[in-house]
Amino acid sequence: MDSALLNLKSLDDLLVYDNFQESLSFKGTDRTFKSVVVPYRFKDMIPCGIANCRQKHLEGYLVSTSDELLIAIGKDCGRREFGVEFTRDRKRVDGEVAKARRIRTILAFKESLPSMIEELAQIERDYKRLQELRNRLMGAVSLQAYQQIKRRADLGDNQIMKSVPMTKEEAEIVWQTTNRRPNDGKGWPHKEMLLATLEGLAFMKNGFKVTVHTGLLVPLENLQRQTVEEISSMRNKALSNEAKWVGEVPTRIRQSRDLIEAGWRFFTRENIEKLKHMGVDMSALIWLLKDLPK
Numbered sequence: 001m002d003s004a005l006l007n008l009k010s011l012d013d014l015l016v017y018d019n020f021q022e023s024l025s026f027k028g029t030d031r032t033f034k035s036v037v038v039p040y041r042f043k044d045m046i047p048c049g050i051a052n053c054r055q056k057h058l059e060g061y062l063v064s065t066s067d068e069l070l071i072a073i074g075k076d077c078g079r080r081e082f083g084v085e086f087t088r089d090r091k092r093v094d095g096e097v098a099k100a101r102r103i104r105t106i107l108a109f110k111e112s113l114p115s116m117i118e119e120l121a122q123i124e125r126d127y128k129r130l131q132e133l134r135n136r137l138m139g140a141v142s143l144q145a146y147q148q149i150k151r152r153a154d155l156g157d158n159q160i161m162k163s164v165p166m167t168k169e170e171a172e173i174v175w176q177t178t179n180r181r182p183n184d185g186k187g188w189p190h191k192e193m194l195l196a197t198l199e200g201l202a203f204m205k206n207g208f209k210v211t212v213h214t215g216l217l218v219p220l221e222n223l224q225r226q227t228v229e230e231i232s233s234m235r236n237k238a239l240s241n242e243a244k245w246v247g248e249v250p251t252r253i254r255q256s257r258d259l260i261e262a263g264w265r266f267f268t269r270e271n272i273e274k275l276k277h278m279g280v281d282m283s284a285l286i287w288l289l290k291d292l293p294k
């Protein structure tokens with residue numbers, strides 16, 4: 001389908017066609033509906049091209065007539081004036097337009113494939129290195145400590161706190177402002193103190209597995225090999241699935257990128273050293289720490 005026809009934005013875009021008429025009569029003439037050319041959706045209302053209608057609309061169809069003229073009409077007008085012949089033709093054209101748009105989306109997407117594939121290959125390499133560090137961490141700390149890290153990751157609980165006794169002044173405030181009293185048998189008041197904030201904990205989440213290779217890289221490489229002819233001749237169902245998938249790719253790449261970034265924030269010497277505040281035995285981590293960036 002002609003790309004100018006797919007991009008109709010206003011009445012001005014219709015006026016460039018020599019045989020376009022702003023209004024035509026049908027009643028009392030031998031002029032009849034011929035075919036639907038293309039649907040459009042404008043920003044500003046235009047009057048219906050059927051002379052005895054002229055009702056304003058935003059969405060409608062460019063249609064041709066038996067004497068080879070073109071007019072713009074509303075969808076309901078088409079059905080009312082031209083009946084089932086219009087409706088059948090409208091559905092055919094709607095299908096063709098949807099197909100042309102999907103092909104265009106996929107072909108436009110194809111242009112950005114080389115840089116995407118390059119980034120994903122890098123993400124995949126990074127993920128393998130991070131996975132290796134995660135395995136080494138798992139092997140070095142106790143099972144209990146590792147599970148505690150995973151649990152914190154699942155809960156998004158990145159602050160390592162410690163309960164410490166309040167100062168005399170702080171305790172006075174508690175006694176004055178709550179129902180606690182100095183000798184109520186509940187002991188000296190404590191407060192939570194922040195010992196450390198873990199960075200990039202999202203990388204340690206349960207079930208947060210990257211499917212970069214099979215879910216993104218392989219299908220994108222397949223798409224890169226497909227020719228314009230192959231894409232244009234795809235069946236409707238396949239084309240619609242492909243266009244939908246293509247639309248999701250940027251989000252999935254962003255999620256993968258975020259995960260890798262979290263991983264590199266987690267596996268720094270400074271961050272892993274914070275695990276001592278969770279009671280992790282640091283002597284077991286000496287060799288891992290040596291291999292981490294500061």
Ligand SMILES: [Zn+2]
Pocket residue numbers: 048049050053054055073074077
């Ligand atoms: Zn009308």
